[in-house]
Amino acid sequence: SAVISQKPSRDICQRGTSLTIQCQVDSQVTMMFWYRQQPGQSLTLIATANQGSEATYESGFVIDKFPISRPNLTFSTLTVSNMSPEDSSIYLCSVEPRLADNEQFFGPGTRLTVL
Amino acid sequence: DAKTTQPTSMDCAEGRAANLPCNHSTISGNEYVYWYRQIHSQGPQYIIHGLKNNETNEMASLIITEDRKSSTLILPHATLRDTAVYYCIVRVLNYGGATNKLIFGTGTLLAVQP
Numbered sequence: 458s459a460v461i462s463q464k465p466s467r468d469i470c471q472r473g474t475s476l477t478i479q480c481q482v483d484s485q486v487t488m489m490f491w492y493r494q495q496p497g498q499s500l501t502l503i504a505t506a507n508q509g510s511e512a513t514y515e516s517g518f519v520i521d522k523f524p525i526s527r528p529n530l531t532f533s534t535l536t537v538s539n540m541s542p543e544d545s546s547i548y549l550c551s552v553e554p555r556l557a558d559n560e561q562f563f564g565p566g567t568r569l570t571v572l
Numbered sequence: 573d574a575k576t577t578q579p580t581s582m583d584c585a586e587g588r589a590a591n592l593p594c595n596h597s598t599i600s601g602n603e604y605v606y607w608y609r610q611i612h613s614q615g616p617q618y619i620i621h622g623l624k625n626n627e628t629n630e631m632a633s634l635i636i637t638e639d640r641k642s643s644t645l646i647l648p649h650a651t652l653r654d655t656a657v658y659y660c661i662v663r664v665l666n667y668g669g670a671t672n673k674l675i676f677g678t679g680t681l682l683a684v685q686p
Binding site: 461490492499500501502505549551560561562563564565566 | 614657659676678
């Protein structure tokens with residue numbers, strides 16, 4: 458298993474600003490994922506972040522808006538840039554501890570409100 | 573795009589079995605059926621997965637039809653704490669690949685009633 462923490466747990470931000478969300482795992486993991494969950498909606502994958510390579514973004518998400526860092530095997534950040542109210546969501550990271558694992562583990566999420 | 577279809581919501585009486593259906597008629601031969609659930613204000617939690625055989629663990633049972641086009645997640649004795657959104661996901665279990673992503677559909681909101 459893996460224990461994941463995210464910081465901040467929630468934040469209220471002004472439009473036009475940026476917020477960096479941190480994801481810390483208690484063990485080394487190869488694959489890390491970032492999701493967005495808009496109010497009342499399901500989860501949407503933003504990108505896959507592997508250590509030592511550029512993040513792979515899903516359709517509709519771009520690096521300029523959601524830059525991701527993955528400096529080591531236990532940590533990643535997601536930045537939400539130039540925010541607008543439409544970015545108000547819960548942002549979650551998840552990990553797959555082993556390449557042939559059965560399951561992904563999710564963090565508790567970061568609840569972002571943009572005014 | 574999600575490859576599964578689930579009812580939007582279901583009710584279940586506490587202590588009874590909850591049977592959550594999922595249709596995945598376009599499933600490929602190398603795709604597994606996964607179930608996750610999301611309790612309110614928490615991240616999703618893995619429940620169970622299977623390829624073609626029925627599976628059981630401490631949380632639930634997974635029944636996959638012989639043609640693999642549909643499956644049912646069974647919570648044998650539902651409790652109030654099982655109230656959550658349940659997601660059925662089909663996924664290739666890619667050993668060492670970069671495509672181990674989970675694509676979530678809309679899920680089923682299971683409400684366990686006292």
